[in-house]
Amino acid sequence: MSTSTHQTEITVDPDVPLVRIIREFDAPPERVFRAHTDPGLVVQWLGPRRHEMRIDTWDCRTGGSYRYVHASDGNEFGFHGSFHEVRLCELIVQTFTFEGEPDGVALEKLTFEDCGDGRTRLSSTSLVDSFEDRDAFVASGMEDGIREGYERLDELLAT
Amino acid sequence: MSTSTHQTEITVDPDVPLVRIIREFDAPPERVFRAHTDPGLVVQWLGPRRHEMRIDTWDCRTGGSYRYVHASDGNEFGFHGSFHEVRLCELIVQTFTFEGEPDGVALEKLTFEDCGDGRTRLSSTSLVDSFEDRDAFVASGMEDGIREGYERLDELLAT
Numbered sequence: 020m021s022t023s024t025h026q027t028e029i030t031v032d033p034d035v036p037l038v039r040i041i042r043e044f045d046a047p048p049e050r051v052f053r054a055h056t057d058p059g060l061v062v063q064w065l066g067p068r069r070h071e072m073r074i075d076t077w078d079c080r081t082g083g084s085y086r087y088v089h090a091s092d093g094n095e096f097g098f099h100g101s102f103h104e105v106r107l108c109e110l111i112v113q114t115f116t117f118e119g120e121p122d123g124v125a126l127e128k129l130t131f132e133d134c135g136d137g138r139t140r141l142s143s144t145s146l147v148d149s150f151e152d153r154d155a156f157v158a159s160g161m162e163d164g165i166r167e168g169y170e171r172l173d174e175l176l177a178t
Numbered sequence: 179m180s181t182s183t184h185q186t187e188i189t190v191d192p193d194v195p196l197v198r199i200i201r202e203f204d205a206p207p208e209r210v211f212r213a214h215t216d217p218g219l220v221v222q223w224l225g226p227r228r229h230e231m232r233i234d235t236w237d238c239r240t241g242g243s244y245r246y247v248h249a250s251d252g253n254e255f256g257f258h259g260s261f262h263e264v265r266l267c268e269l270i271v272q273t274f275t276f277e278g279e280p281d282g283v284a285l286e287k288l289t290f291e292d293c294g295d296g297r298t299r300l301s302s303t304s305l306v307d308s309f310e311d312r313d314a315f316v317a318s319g320m321e322d323g324i325r326e327g328y329e330r331l332d333e334l335l336a337t
Contacts, residue, residue, distance in 0.1 A: 034309070035194060035195055035307055035308065035309070036194055037307055076241070081243075081258075082235070082242075082243030082245075082258075082260060083241075083243075084240075084241030084242075084260070086241075099240075099241075100262060101241060101243070101260030101261065101262045101273065102260065103259060103260045103273040103275070103283060104275070104283070112273070112283055114260065114262040114271070114273060114285065116262070116263070124262060124263070124271055124285065124287075126273065126283065126285040126305070126307075128283075128307075144307065146285070146305065146307050148194055148196055148285075148287075148303065148305050149194065150193070150194070
């Protein structure tokens with residue numbers, strides 16, 4: 020099994036409180052999309068390796084919702100949100116709240132772009148309502164968790 | 179029946195692409211909240227008088243969703259979104275898309291504040307990911323529809 024080592028580009032927007040994440044995968048859009056919508060696949064890659072992921076709800080359709088827990092060392096971190104829109108192999112628009120900060124909420128858009136040759140470019144944006152919250156999110160070390168999650172997704176897609 | 183004539187304050191944020199709407203009502207938070215969550219009440223006030231409102235879905239709970247249509251003069255305008263979080267008599271966080279612009283989406287927060295004496299201050303924010311879209315939304319005449327809807331809500335609350 021070979022796993023690719025694509026870079027995960029994470030940038031902050033200068034004008035609006037938004038984080039942009041771009042990552043390519045060596046798999047076609049259908050497979051990358053399904054790895055986001057099928058809870059049996061999501062649970063295998065989302066988040067850092069040190070956490071065990073438990074999915075309570077993963078109803079990935081327009082109007083559906085999700086909740087999951089990351090657990091490690093006796094600590095549990097809950098996350099929940101709604102799927103505002105799910106377009107097959109193309110787009111997921113969802114909300115996101117880390118339950119440790121229950122008043123915080125982000126609006127996330129994931130677009131799946133066919134790069135040809137069985138490759139996909141996944142572009143995500145995460146929008147919040149203040150630069151302070153956006154910058155605190157970036158400073159929290161979320162980058163490492165996202166990069167590690169995508170490495171795990173590479174491994175899953177290579178199987 | 180007397181209806182109040184509270185002002186609807188609509189302001190744009192200078193720093194982030196957000197619209198803020200503040201309105202008081204002469205009714206306690208329980209009643210103003212219920213007028214937002216009960217589809218049989220929502221259909222009586224949401225939007226301008228010239229439209230007939232038809233609700234397809236109004237599942238106002240954390241993780242629920244909605245869709246409705248405003249119809250007038252043979253034209254139909256659809257809107258849909260998800261209820262990210264609903265806290266009884268306190269908070270509604272939801273997404274919002276006008277189906278005429280299916281790629282647009284706003285993240286909305288409604289907070290219901292008890293002002294005492296049977297009055298409620300409703301504060302809403304609507305966040306999008308660009309100033310251009312925010313300003314186009316404001317320029318579209320949304321203010322008139324919101325003000326007229328709240329006048330209809332005054333009338334409903336006075337019954």
